[in-house]
Amino acid sequence: MPQRHKTQVCIIGAGPSGLLLSQLLAKTGIHTIVLDRKDRAYIEGRVRAGVLEQGTVDALEQAGVAERLHAEGLTHDGFELAFDGVRHRIDLKALTGSAVVVYGQTEVTKDLFDARFADNQQFFFNIDDVVPTELKSDQPQVHFTQDGAQHVITCDYIAGCDGFRGVSRAAIPNDVLKTFERVYPFGWLGILVDQPPVSHELIYANHAHGFALASMRSETRSRYYIQCEATDCVSDWSDDRFWEEFATRLGPDAAANLQTGASFEKSIAPLRSFVAEPMRYGNLFLAGDAAHIVPPTGAKGLNLAVADIRLLSRALIEHYAGNDHYIDTYSETALNRVWKVERFSWQLSTLMHQFPENSPFERRMQRAEFDYITESEAASKAIAENYIGLPLE
Numbered sequence: 001m002p003q004r005h006k007t008q009v010c011i012i013g014a015g016p017s018g019l020l021l022s023q024l025l026a027k028t029g030i031h032t033i034v035l036d037r038k039d040r041a042y043i044e045g046r047v048r049a050g051v052l053e054q055g056t057v058d059a060l061e062q063a064g065v066a067e068r069l070h071a072e073g074l075t076h077d078g079f080e081l082a083f084d085g086v087r088h089r090i091d092l093k094a095l096t097g098s099a100v101v102v103y104g105q106t107e108v109t110k111d112l113f114d115a116r117f118a119d120n121q122q123f124f125f126n127i128d129d130v131v132p133t134e135l136k137s138d139q140p141q142v143h144f145t146q147d148g149a150q151h152v153i154t155c156d157y158i159a160g161c162d163g164f165r166g167v168s169r170a171a172i173p174n175d176v177l178k179t180f181e182r183v184y185p186f187g188w189l190g191i192l193v194d195q196p197p198v199s200h201e202l203i204y205a206n207h208a209h210g211f212a213l214a215s216m217r218s219e220t221r222s223r224y225y226i227q228c229e230a231t232d233c234v235s236d237w238s239d240d241r242f243w244e245e246f247a248t249r250l251g252p253d254a255a256a257n258l259q260t261g262a263s264f265e266k267s268i269a270p271l272r273s274f275v276a277e278p279m280r281y282g283n284l285f286l287a288g289d290a291a292h293i294v295p296p297t298g299a300k301g302l303n304l305a306v307a308d309i310r311l312l313s314r315a316l317i318e319h320y321a322g323n324d325h326y327i328d329t330y331s332e333t334a335l336n337r338v339w340k341v342e343r344f345s346w347q348l349s350t351l352m353h354q355f356p357e358n359s360p361f362e363r364r365m366q367r368a369e370f371d372y373i374t375e376s377e378a379a380s381k382a383i384a385e386n387y388i389g390l391p392l393e
């Protein structure tokens, strides 16, 4: 016999989406159970995003987990685009009145876990065989096993926050779910190094050898990336090879400030644009990477996940207060914004990378677009307002 549990909202996935949802719902007394196939240490250790929009900062404030973010986050009033070493600064503050904050996803996750543990949140970690069922009934269930024992959670709603490779999206019948995908023909090789960043602000660089990004996690820790072959392995890239290529792509001006050292993390991420529609099926809601993926150019993945959770938490809170308007419109409202963010991430990726299929014509098109952005305040502003984050709805 399975062990039985009951909750209002069963959240599958303890990444930033699931943790933030649980935290925001707990603030209004809504009970949740959070499940993850990994454990806390593993989830906290995943090195991923690092640039937070103001809307994300607002959500973390609302959740009561922004204290360390305010103390340690780095506010950036701008960032740079570079083309063959020519640099153009997008002045976010002057163009939009807003800024972004550099604070790692590892830290956001840690702050959320601390808050959920302090609140005695009920978690099940290291679980397997997760299956959401009865999605169209008013008592949906989530089945899973932990250490060989079977469990069933009965709830009002299931929040599928289990990332791109989770089970929630797959629980929506094929004749309902529509997916849209573009897989890019290259990857990003990223390293972490304990050296001061090459520049105070991020630099996104397009060079004939491929894309490079100079980012950071703090004033003493840098996060650097280069475009690599989709088939490359980490072992193909010694630190020396990475530094040489990275400096070339940044251009001599920026590279003059580069301080190299031994990397302590090195990984390759594939690049993909993906959207699943709808984001609700019966009493299952999808949020974050479970519903959509963007290429990391423009730093939208985590921010988009948080925007979904802002909409979903409002929908659930209003539902329990007797108003179903937001729950009924969640999928449509979220997707409206998702597609615009997908467009921006795709556009910036297209502008900044070398595509194997590109002819010299496309390269000239990239250069013309870069020149237009540097000369036109309107073009710079269009990039700036997407970068700082579009309105929630």
Ligand SMILES: Cc1cc2nc3c(=O)[nH]c(=O)nc-3n(C[C@H](O)[C@H](O)[C@H](O)COP(=O)(O)OP(=O)(O)OC[C@H]3O[C@@H](n4cnc5c(N)ncnc54)[C@H](O)[C@@H]3O)c2cc1C
Pocket: 012, 013, 014, 015, 016, 017, 018, 035, 036, 037, 038, 043, 047, 048, 049, 050, 051, 105, 130, 161, 162, 163, 164, 165, 166, 167, 268, 269, 287, 288, 289, 290, 296, 298, 299, 300, 301, 302, 303, 305
């Ligand atoms: C390698 C990599 C690098 C990235 N770099 C950037 C970046 O530089 N900038 C940026 O903005 N974004 C980046 N992203 C995207 C960003 O990290 C994600 O958008 C963000 O993590 C989404 O949060 P999430 O909670 O929706 O999903 P996730 O963080 O993927 O969390 C999903 C959780 O669900 C759990 N799970 C999965 N399957 C199951 C299951 N069957 N049962 C139970 N639990 C399950 C997983 O263990 C995980 O903890 C990157 C993503 C990756 C993968």
